[in-house]
Amino acid sequence: xxxxxxxxxxxxxxxxxxxxxxxxxxxxxxNPGRSGHKLALEAGxxxxxxxELLSKxxxxxxxxxxxxxHNATDALNLGIKGLLKPGDHVITTSMEHNSVLRxxxxxxxxxxxxxxxxxxxxxxxxxxxxxxxxxxDTRLIVTTHASNLTxxxxxxxxxxxxxxxxxxxxxxxxxxxxxxxxxxxxxxxxDMLAFPGHKGLLGPQGTGGLYIREGLDLHQxxxxxxxxxxNLLTQPDFLPDKFESGTPNTPGIIGLGAGIKYILExxxxxxxxxxxxxxxxFIEELKKIQEVKxxxxxxxxxxxxxxxxxxxxxxxxxxxxxxxxxxxxxxxPGLHCAPLAHKTIGxxxxxxxxxxxxxxNTFNDIEKAVEAVRKISEEx
Amino acid sequence: xxxxxxxxxxxxxxxxxxxxxxxxxxxxxxNPGRSGHKLALEAGxxxxxxxELLSKxxxxxxxxxxxxxHNATDALNLGIKGLLKPGDHVITTSMEHNSVLRxxxxxxxxxxxxxxxxxxxxxxxxxxxxxxxxxxDTRLIVTTHASNLTxxxxxxxxxxxxxxxxxxxxxxxxxxxxxxxxxxxxxxxxDMLAFPGHKGLLGPQGTGGLYIREGLDLHQxxxxxxxxxxNLLTQPDFLPDKFESGTPNTPGIIGLGAGIKYILExxxxxxxxxxxxxxxxFIEELKKIQEVKxxxxxxxxxxxxxxxxxxxxxxxxxxxxxxxxxxxxxxxPGLHCAPLAHKTIGxxxxxxxxxxxxxxNTFNDIEKAVEAVRKISEEx
Numbered sequence: 159x160x161x162x163x164x165x166x167x168x169x170x171x172x173x174x175x176x177x178x179x180x181x182x183x184x185x186x187x188x189n190p191g192r193s194g195h196k197l198a199l200e201a202g203x204x205x206x207x208x209x210e211l212l213s214k215x216x217x218x219x220x221x222x223x224x225x226x227x228h229n230a231t232d233a234l235n236l237g238i239k240g241l242l243k244p245g246d247h248v249i250t251t252s253m254e255h256n257s258v259l260r261x262x263x264x265x266x267x268x269x270x271x272x273x274x275x276x277x278x279x280x281x282x283x284x285x286x287x288x289x290x291x292x293x294x295d296t297r298l299i300v301t302t303h304a305s306n307l308t309x310x311x312x313x314x315x316x317x318x319x320x321x322x323x324x325x326x327x328x329x330x331x332x333x334x335x336x337x338x339x340x341x342x343x344x345x346x347x348x349d350m351l352a353f354p355g356h357k358g359l360l361g362p363q364g365t366g367g368l369y370i371r372e373g374l375d376l377h378q379x380x381x382x383x384x385x386x387x388x389n390l391l392t393q394p395d396f397l398p399d400k401f402e403s404g405t406p407n408t409p410g411i412i413g414l415g416a417g418i419k420y421i422l423e424x425x426x427x428x429x430x431x432x433x434x435x436x437x438x439x440f441i442e443e444l445k446k447i448q449e450v451k452x453x454x455x456x457x458x459x460x461x462x463x464x465x466x467x468x469x470x471x472x473x474x475x476x477x478x479x480x481x482x483x484x485x486x487x488x489x490x491p492g493l494h495c496a497p498l499a500h501k502t503i504g505x506x507x508x509x510x511x512x513x514x515x516x517x518x519n520t521f522n523d524i525e526k527a528v529e530a531v532r533k534i535s536e537e538x
Numbered sequence: 539x540x541x542x543x544x545x546x547x548x549x550x551x552x553x554x555x556x557x558x559x560x561x562x563x564x565x566x567x568x569n570p571g572r573s574g575h576k577l578a579l580e581a582g583x584x585x586x587x588x589x590e591l592l593s594k595x596x597x598x599x600x601x602x603x604x605x606x607x608h609n610a611t612d613a614l615n616l617g618i619k620g621l622l623k624p625g626d627h628v629i630t631t632s633m634e635h636n637s638v639l640r641x642x643x644x645x646x647x648x649x650x651x652x653x654x655x656x657x658x659x660x661x662x663x664x665x666x667x668x669x670x671x672x673x674x675d676t677r678l679i680v681t682t683h684a685s686n687l688t689x690x691x692x693x694x695x696x697x698x699x700x701x702x703x704x705x706x707x708x709x710x711x712x713x714x715x716x717x718x719x720x721x722x723x724x725x726x727x728x729d730m731l732a733f734p735g736h737k738g739l740l741g742p743q744g745t746g747g748l749y750i751r752e753g754l755d756l757h758q759x760x761x762x763x764x765x766x767x768x769n770l771l772t773q774p775d776f777l778p779d780k781f782e783s784g785t786p787n788t789p790g791i792i793g794l795g796a797g798i799k800y801i802l803e804x805x806x807x808x809x810x811x812x813x814x815x816x817x818x819x820f821i822e823e824l825k826k827i828q829e830v831k832x833x834x835x836x837x838x839x840x841x842x843x844x845x846x847x848x849x850x851x852x853x854x855x856x857x858x859x860x861x862x863x864x865x866x867x868x869x870x871p872g873l874h875c876a877p878l879a880h881k882t883i884g885x886x887x888x889x890x891x892x893x894x895x896x897x898x899n900t901f902n903d904i905e906k907a908v909e910a911v912r913k914i915s916e917e918x
Contacts, residue, residue: 159577161568161577163572163577166569166573166785167567167568167569167785169568169577170564171563171567176560176563176564179559179563180556180560183556183742184550184556187549187550187551187743188541188543188546188547189543189547189743192546192870192875193543193546193868193869193870193871194855194859195543195862195867195869196868197549198546198868228607228612228744229785229786230784231760231762231763231783231784231785232608232760232783232784234762235759235761235762235783239760255763256761256762256763256764256768256771257761257763257784259771260761260762260783261760261762263761263772264761264772354784354785356785362787363569363785363786363788364744364786364788364790365744379615379759379760380615380641381615381637381641381644382611382615382635382636382637382641383611383635383637383640384636384875385875388636388873388874388876389873389877390877391636391640391877391878392640392643392644393644403611403640404612404734405546405547405609405610405734405736405743405744406609406744407608407742407743407787407790408743409742409743410743410744410787410790475574478574478575482574482575482576487575488568488573488576488577489573490573490574492768493769494768495572495762495763495765496768497768497769497770497771498771506769
């Protein structure tokens with residue numbers, strides 16, 4: 159199987175991730191932050207180490223400002239709903255995932271107003287449009303760092319500057335970029351950074367997190383045991399406990415730490431360059447096939463390792479089915495949980511066939527994918 | 539290390555749990571419910587199998603009425619906050635965990651009223667007190683099945699009958715009972731069942747769930763991509779997608795399935811009897827040590843495999859530290875995220891030393907624990 163569905167989850171993970179998780183489960187599978195015995199302390203240390211590694215990767219001063227969540231969606235909900243109040247205004251883009259758009263849509267009923275900036279047919283944004291949309295009650299700007307549909311990369315540094323200039327909170331959805339593209343929350347003026355653990359960060363599913371800038375006051379969405387201030391019937395008000403109720407995904411978080419260590423040791427630039435080369439080659443080869451419709455910037459300086467295509471007017475699910483069953487190539491078809499993005503690029507009815515490359519893909523994988531697309535194109 | 543902290547998380551897990559998780563991660567580590575390729579379908583099947591196994595264990599008709607969550611706390615928040623509206627009245631007990639009490643406390647600000655039934659000093663409840671507390675606007679009764687502090691078992695069948703009689707929703711927190719005590723949601727009139735995956739069900743941390751009775755309408759607490767109805771900016775309204783946004787903890791859920799298979803194959807009664815015998819022996823031996831204060835019913839017909847004690851007026855943390863460092867025995871000291879329960883049993887200032895037995899503990903473990911308590915008692 160040639161796996162080209164890394165935008166859904168990276169696969170495989172580095173071996174050290176599997177090994178570290180097994181070790182955590184078999185040798186110190188206790189509940190961290192509750193008891194004080196050796197196994198619980200070791201589990202707690204493992205989780206703290208992952209906080210430190212994330213802090214290093216994203217240039218976060220205080221590891222306690224990272225909250226572990228179930229996934230990036232959980233983190234986005236916490237950031238969006240924990241911050242916004244009735245009467246607040248939010249600015250976002252037409253290229254967002256449903257994990258941003260659906261919470262915002264739900265908040266409309268509570269009196270939160272959203273402006274959705276229309277992106278270009280390649281998914282690109284004019285930053286001036288964001289600035290023009292700012293109103294007195296604009297509380298939040300939330301954008302993705304890279305589109306899960308077209309790979310289009312957003313100028314988060316520029317957007318962060320605008321947000322800072324107007325004193326607006328800036329939240330970045332790093333679902334498709336964390337672990338591959340440079341993210342510096344301080345330099346880039348990012349107030350909240352939501353990330354999945356199981357994509358570019360190479361950790362297991364069941365992990366994700368939210369960085370919250372020091373001093374930014376969010377309301378928690380759930381309460382429960384935190385192993386701290388157990389005498390209180392109210393939630394502790396310090397991070398990360400305020401937002402981390404109940405038993406964490408200890409082996410998952412420790413496995414995520416192993417994934418980040420792998421990235422730091424290999425070098426994020428090396429990973430990014432590898433993915434860029436694969437993507438560049440893939441786009442160039444696909445351009446030679448007449449029947450292929452390519453979406454997005456088609457330029458690896460503006461695009462992460464995500465390539466959406468269609469073959470003529472063929473149904474994207476049908477093509478993906480053939481890729482899987484005849485060519486043993488795993489991709490994702492249809493609407494990629496981003497309906498407005500599909501409308502933006504003109505692929506709402508047909509959906510797209512999405513190829514997404516990861517750190518362990520090879521040129522040989524890409525050659526086979528090109529060959530498969532060529533053969534299918536000839537058949538139709 | 540003798541591990542007697544199974545009420546925090548069970549450890550170790552059956553080997554098949556580790557093996558199944560590794561297989562899921564290495565052989566089909568894809569994202570379920572998104573793409574249609576072989577690996578994604580296999581991951582999806584694995585998750586569905588766990589739904590089926592849980593349905594078998596709890597006598598749930600439709601596996602789709604089970605929602606996977608991050609942990610039991612997440613499930614309790616969803617059930618409580620998804621159901622209750624301003625003006626609603628809730629009945630609960632003084633023996634609840636903070637994962638029940640803190641969400642209820644938070645809802646007070648939104649106009650939800652809570653009646654907390656005072657339990658006896660052994661943590662036992664008079665069911666008549668529940669019936670007497672019912673008012674016209676009582677919407678929910680929520681109780682634990684077994685106390686995490688004293689092990690006290692609650693008569694959930696009787697409470698379920700009362701709830702049914704008055705048309706009130708009954709929610710059970712099965713954090714300390716699922717996988718060891720019989721739970722039949724239909725016979726017992728349980729409308730919502732919150733459970734952790736990583737305690738008696740022998741799955742990994744990062745798993746939990748909520749059973750929601752067919753037709754019971756809850757509001758979702760978060761929205762996001764569900765891999766279904768991707769064209770909509772609103773959350774799908776069917777289960778489980780309505781409450782399962784974002785990538786699930788696939789290897790965790792599949793590992794949980796392996797844990798449940800282990801339970802079903804060995805027999806839940808066999809596991810329960812083993813834990814009861816250990817607990818009975820432990821209580822009997824501890825009673826012989828004069829300095830030991832025992833909490834709870836001290837009767838394994840009324841108590842799960844959780845035994846809280848103190849030694850004279852010694853600080854519970856100090857004793858637990860000695861148990862860990864001198865005797866290599868892992869227990870949990872202090873307040874067990876259940877402040878009202880500590881007040882109920884009269885151990886609020888001192889906390890308790892909690893021993894909690896699991897399926898893999900042996901009589902030898904218990905003998906060593908008794909011996910350690912005896913030696914510490916002699917020293918003080």
